[in-house]
Amino acid sequence: SKLSKEAYPDPIDLARDYAKVLRKEIKRLNALTTDLTIQLDEPMLGDLTEAGGKPDRYHEILTRIYGQKYRSFKEEVKLAIELLNEAIPFKGLAMHMDRWPNADSPYYGMGYERFLPELLEAKVSLLNLEYTSPGCGNPNVLVSELPYETSLGLGCVSVRSREVETPEEIVQRVKRVKIEPERLRLVPDCGFAPRMYRKYARSV
Secondary structure, three states, rough: OOOOOOOOOOHHHHHHHHHHHHHHHHHHHHHHOOOOEEEEEEEHHHHHHHOOOOOOOHHHHHHHOOOOOOOOOHHHHHHHHHHHHHOOOOOOEEEEOOOOOOOOOOOOOOHHHOOHHHHHHOOEEEEEEEEEHHHHHOHHHHHHHOOOEEEEEEEOOOOOOOOOOHHHHHHHHHHHOOOOOHHEEEEEEEEEEOOOOEOOOOOO
């Protein structure tokens, strides 16, 4: 970006240094208490689900915001997993991936399995993934490929709908997932973010 190009002409060098900072912070937090789940948020990787081989808005985002040229889908995924693992000093962490599926995307309805097999190389034991939108695909496709030691945080509460789901609606989203109960966590799609996408009070 414009703010970092003098110190880091290559944005990847900045990313590698940032991974080192995260690694130190994770170690520091872990030393304070063992009763802690640390989650890394990977918003751009999830958005990459919609990127194809041709120039599209994801190429533009990488260039404008990060000053980084899009290489290819596979190369971007490999780099993301590599940097993620550089930041992780030990197993047991969680990773959240955002997803903003566009109805006009050729990948609408395809899930995070698009990141396989590279995703399985991430040194995390819990994947918190957004699944309330039909555009995010069928969670069972990914679950069938996950090793037993990897758990799924199922995004089953929408943060973008203006309606509050009923318990019954959430139960139906959960029931469709074929995974052992001990490997399943129930989470909102992302953060609740009152007033950002939903026009009602935080108390809701």
